[in-house]
Amino acid sequence: MKFVVCMKQVPMASELPWDPKTRTLRRDLAEGMMNPACKQALELALGLGQKEGAQVTAITMGPPMAEEILREAIAMGAHRGLLITDPALAGSDTYATSFTLARAIEIFCPDFDLILTGCHTTDSETAQVGPQLAEELGIASAAYVDEVTVEGGTARLRRVSDGFLETLEIDLPCLVTVNTTNRSPRYVPLSGLEDAFGEVNILSVGVADLGIDPALVGADGSPTRIVDVTAPRSGKENVVLTGAPKKIVEELLERFESRISGLIRQDIRKSDAR
Amino acid sequence: MPAQRPEIWVFGDYRNYFQNRVTLQLLSRATDLAEKRGALVCATVFGWDTGEWVGEYIAHGARKVYLVEDRRLGRYSCDLYVGLMERLARRYRPEIILVGATSFGREFAPRVAKRLKTGLTADCVGLDIDENGLLVQTAPAFGGNLLTRIVTPQKRPQMATVRPGVFREIPHDHGATGEIVRIDFPEDMPPDRVRLVSSERTLPVPRHLGNAEIVVCGGRGMGSKGRFRNLYELARLLGGEVGATRPAVYARWADEDALVGQADKHIRPKVLFSFGISGAIQHTAGIVDAGFIIAVNKNPKAAMMKMADVAIVADAHQVCLALIKEFKKRLRA
Ligand SMILES: Cc1cc2nc3c(=O)[nH]c(=O)nc-3n(C[C@H](O)[C@H](O)[C@H](O)COP(=O)(O)OP(=O)(O)OC[C@H]3O[C@@H](n4cnc5c(N)ncnc54)[C@H](O)[C@@H]3O)c2cc1C
Numbered sequence A: 001m002k003f004v005v006c007m008k009q010v011p012m013a014s015e016l017p018w019d020p021k022t023r024t025l026r027r028d029l030a031e032g033m034m035n036p037a038c039k040q041a042l043e044l045a046l047g048l049g050q051k052e053g054a055q056v057t058a059i060t061m062g063p064p065m066a067e068e069i070l071r072e073a074i075a076m077g078a079h080r081g082l083l084i085t086d087p088a089l090a091g092s093d094t095y096a097t098s099f100t101l102a103r104a105i106e107i108f109c110p111d112f113d114l115i116l117t118g119c120h121t122t123d124s125e126t127a128q129v130g131p132q133l134a135e136e137l138g139i140a141s142a143a144y145v146d147e148v149t150v151e152g153g154t155a156r157l158r159r160v161s162d163g164f165l166e167t168l169e170i171d172l173p174c175l176v177t178v179n180t181t182n183r184s185p186r187y188v189p190l191s192g193l194e195d196a197f198g199e200v201n202i203l204s205v206g207v208a209d210l211g212i213d214p215a216l217v218g219a220d221g222s223p224t225r226i227v228d229v230t231a232p233r234s235g236k237e238n239v240v241l242t243g244a245p246k247k248i249v250e251e252l253l254e255r256f257e258s259r260i261s262g263l264i265r266q267d268i269r270k271s272d273a274r
Numbered sequence B: 001m002p003a004q005r006p007e008i009w010v011f012g013d014y015r016n017y018f019q020n021r022v023t024l025q026l027l028s029r030a031t032d033l034a035e036k037r038g039a040l041v042c043a044t045v046f047g048w049d050t051g052e053w054v055g056e057y058i059a060h061g062a063r064k065v066y067l068v069e070d071r072r073l074g075r076y077s078c079d080l081y082v083g084l085m086e087r088l089a090r091r092y093r094p095e096i097i098l099v100g101a102t103s104f105g106r107e108f109a110p111r112v113a114k115r116l117k118t119g120l121t122a123d124c125v126g127l128d129i130d131e132n133g134l135l136v137q138t139a140p141a142f143g144g145n146l147l148t149r150i151v152t153p154q155k156r157p158q159m160a161t162v163r164p165g166v167f168r169e170i171p172h173d174h175g176a177t178g179e180i181v182r183i184d185f186p187e188d189m190p191p192d193r194v195r196l197v198s199s200e201r202t203l204p205v206p207r208h209l210g211n212a213e214i215v216v217c218g219g220r221g222m223g224s225k226g227r228f229r230n231l232y233e234l235a236r237l238l239g240g241e242v243g244a245t246r247p248a249v250y251a252r253w254a255d256e257d258a259l260v261g262q263a264d265k266h267i268r269p270k271v272l273f274s275f276g277i278s279g280a281i282q283h284t285a286g287i288v289d290a291g292f293i294i295a296v297n298k299n300p301k302a303a304m305m306k307m308a309d310v311a312i313v314a315d316a317h318q319v320c321l322a323l324i325k326e327f328k329k330r331l332r333a
C-alpha cells in the first residue's frame, strides 16, 4: 500500500511575524512548525501504515525551509519526503496549491492508495486544499475524519459531521482530511528509528520538474487575490480610555473594530467601512 | 442560458434547521448585496420532500429557488450535491455563490469551486460589493489576529463560505413570493462514491467557560445582581460565556461554575472583557492565557487595568450597557 501525507509548515502560534511597514508576513522571520492537523494526519497514516505495511510519502509545498517538516516527518516514521519549492509558486491560493500538489503526486506517487491531509492549517485556515486536491485527482474524499481502517480495497471512516456520528466507506484510492483530535502515540519499532537516523530520503523539485506552466500557479494562477491585510497592534499597548461611557465605547469600537471583528468572528465595522 | 439579471445564489443547507440558521443569514446578507449590485437573490435546494425549505427561503428573501427534488437526494451527499451545483452553475451562471461554513459546506464549497475553476474565500466575516461591482470578502486568519480582504477579479462565480452566526437573518415574511425553477435529477449523474454505513446524532458538545473564545468577566465592581445580569446579555450578543470573581460568586450573582482564578479555573479566551475586577493574583492566575483584554474599572491603578490591552476608566455598569447598545446596532448589519 502507498500513502501520501500532505503537510504545510506554519508559523509558530506564539509569534506573529507581521511587518507593519511592508504590510506583509515576514515568513522568513517566523519560527516554523508542522501544522498541527498535518501532524495528526501523519500520525494516522503511520499507525495505519504499520498495520498495512504501507509506504508513507510526505509532501510539502513551500519555501526551502519547509524541508524541516519533512525531516521531522521522516524522524517520526515516514519513508520519504518530497519538497516542492519554486519562486513561481509564491502567492498560490488553494486552487493553485491543490493543482500543484496533484501534479506532484501523479508523478512521484501515481499508484497511491490513500492521501491524507490535515483538516485545516493554523495560518490561513481555509480547509480547502484537501477537498480541492481530491477534485484535481478525480477521487472521492471525506473531510474531518477521526478514524480510518482499511479492508480489502475499501477505507472505512468515522467522523462527526454537523452533529452526526457517521461511518462511511469509500473504495481506494481516496482522500481524507484528518481532524485535529489527538491520536495516542504509536509504538515505533527499532527498525523505523534506525531508518530515520540513516540517509534522509528527501527530494526537492520545482515547477519545471513537474511539467507545470508557471502561469498556472503562484499569484497568476490563483483565482483569488488578497487586497489587503489588517494588522493587529502587536504586543500590549495598554491604551487608557476615559470620559463618558457612551463616547468611550464608540472610541473603543472605532479604534479596534477590525481586531474585534476578527476575534469574535463577526463584522462589527460600520457598514460604510465594509 | 445565463440569466438576464446577475444572480446571487445561496446554497440551501437545511440540515439541523432549528440550530443552523446560516442559510437564512446568508439570504439576508445576499439581499443587501443584491441591492447594491442590481442582482436577484436565489436559493438552491437539493433533496426530497423539501417544500418546507423552499417556502422558508422565499419568506426569508429568496426571489427564485432552483429546486432539484429526487428520492436519490433524500440524504445529504457531497458527491451528488457537488455534481448538481456544478451543472446548475454552468447552466445559469450565477455571479456569486454563498455557502454556510457547516462541516458539510466546508467540504462541498471547495469542490464546487474547483470544478467551476474559480476562487473561494473561507469563513468570511464581511461581504460587500465594491465600486467595480466585485464581491469584497473579509476573512480572519491566524486565529483571528489578522483580517484579510480578498476578491476574485476574473473568474466567475465568486464564491465564499460564511460561518453560522456572522450575519443576522431578516424576519420571516409570509407575504413574500418567489419563482420556483424545477430541474430534473440528471440521469447521467455519476453515483455517489461515498457509502454511508451508519449515522447517528451526537449530543452537542456543551459550551463552557474553559473552551470559550469570548469571555465576559464580572467582579464586585458590578455592584448588584441585577447589574451583573447585563453581562449575560453582552456575552449572548457576542456568542461568549460569563465568568466571575470570587466575591461575585459568593454574592450569588453568578454560579460557582463561573468562577475564574487559580487552580482549575483557567480560561483561554481570544477576547476577555473584565468589568469591575481589581486583578488579585488569585484571579489573574486564571487569565494569563487570555488574548485581547478590555478592562473596565473606576480605578485606573487597579492591577487588572495594568494588564489590559484597553483600560477603560469608567463605571462598569454604564460601559456594559453602552457596549450592549452599540454591539446590537453594529451586529444587525
Ligand atoms: C491571510 C491569508 C488568507 C488567505 N485566504 C485564502 C482564501 O480565502 N482562499 C484561498 O483560496 N486561498 C487563501 N489564501 C492562500 C492559502 O493560504 C494558500 O493557498 C495555502 O497554501 C493553503 O491554504 P491553507 O493554509 O488555508 O490550507 P488548508 O486548506 O487549511 O490546509 C488543509 C491541509 O491541506 C494540506 N496543505 C495545505 N497547504 C499545503 C502545502 N503548501 N503543501 C502541502 N500540503 C498542504 C495540508 O495537509 C493541510 O493540513 C490565503 C492566504 C493568506 C496569507
Ligand SMILES: Cc1cc2nc3c(=O)[nH]c(=O)nc-3n(C[C@H](O)[C@H](O)[C@H](O)COP(=O)(O)OP(=O)(O)OC[C@H]3O[C@@H](n4cnc5c(N)ncnc54)[C@H](O)[C@@H]3O)c2cc1C
Pocket (backbone or CB within 6 Å): B218, B219, B220, B221, B222, B223, B244, B245, B246, B247, B248, B259, B260, B261, B262, B265, B275, B276, B277, B278, B279, B280, B281, B282, B283, B296, B297, B298, B299, B302, B314, B315, B316, B317
Ligand atoms: C485562597 C484564596 C483563593 C482565591 N481564589 C480566587 C479565585 O479562584 N478567583 C477569584 O476571582 N478570586 C479568588 N480569591 C479572592 C481574590 O483574592 C480577590 O479577593 C478577588 O479576586 C477580588 O474580586 P473582585 O476583583 O471582584 O473584587 P475587588 O477586589 O473588591 O475589586 C473590585 C474592583 O471593582 C472596582 N469598582 C468598584 N466599583 C466600580 C464601578 N462602579 N465601576 C467600575 N469599577 C468599579 C474597584 O475599583 C475594584 O478594583 C481567592 C482568595 C483566597 C484567599
